[in-house]
Amino acid sequence: MPEIIPLGWFHTAMGIIALISGVVALVRYKEITPQTRSGQIYLVTTLITAGTALAIFQHGAFGPAHGLAVMTLAALAVGTVASTTKLFGKLSRYVRAVSYSATLLFHSIPAVTDSLMRLPVGDPVLTSIEDPVLKMCYAALLFLFLVGVSLQLRWVYRQRA
Numbered sequence: 186m187p188e189i190i191p192l193g194w195f196h197t198a199m200g201i202i203a204l205i206s207g208v209v210a211l212v213r214y215k216e217i218t219p220q221t222r223s224g225q226i227y228l229v230t231t232l233i234t235a236g237t238a239l240a241i242f243q244h245g246a247f248g249p250a251h252g253l254a255v256m257t258l259a260a261l262a263v264g265t266v267a268s269t270t271k272l273f274g275k276l277s278r279y280v281r282a283v284s285y286s287a288t289l290l291f292h293s294i295p296a297v298t299d300s301l302m303r304l305p306v307g308d309p310v311l312t313s314i315e316d317p318v319l320k321m322c323y324a325a326l327l328f329l330f331l332v333g334v335s336l337q338l339r340w341v342y343r344q345r346a
Contacts, residue, residue: 196237197299200292203230207289211333215340217285219268224285231288232261238295250295257291260284278345282337290330297322 189197203226210216210223218224238254264284267277301311301319311319 190241192237193241196234196241199230199237200234200296203227203234204289204292204296206230207292211286211289211337216282216337217289218281219265228261228265228285231257231292234292235261235288253291253294257288260287260291264288278341279338282341283334286330286334286337290326293326294323297326 206223206226207217210218210221210227213223214221216224217227219228235254235257238250238257241250242248261284264281267273267280267284271277273280298314298319301316301322302309302314304310
């Protein structure tokens with residue numbers, strides 16, 4: 186893998202902060218929301234992480250990581266609209282929950298990929314993006330996302346009742 190440039194280090198630091206604050210928000214409040222400090226930190230660092238991802242071109246062209254960054258920005262926008270307007274009506278809190286949780290999934294995919302492809306330094310766990318272990322990791326992330334969102338939506342529903 187190519188060396189990490191200074192923007193890449195900043196991007197990585199913001200991504201780690203985002204992942205930690207997102208998990209804290211979900212564990213503590215069962216949802217990511219701009220009304221909590223951990224939610225605010227998550228949303229800002231997620232925006233920064235996605236924005237900086239669009240400026241990193243390790244392979245010289247638009248790639249899958251850029252696609253995830255665009256999807257993250259779109260999910261952030263939808264979640265923010267759901268959080269600040271009445272566009273989605275009674276479904277707003279559900280839309281926000283799914284949108285913001287999706288951004289956590291979108292963060293996790295490159296985090297797992299880069300970690301397994303770069304660490305440990307000098308002898309990474311994986312040497313190919315095509316490794317079946319990576320595909321199993323992606324499936325596990327999707328499974329965790331689906332279970333997590335299901336539990337979260339159930340909790341939101343119970344809060345309304």
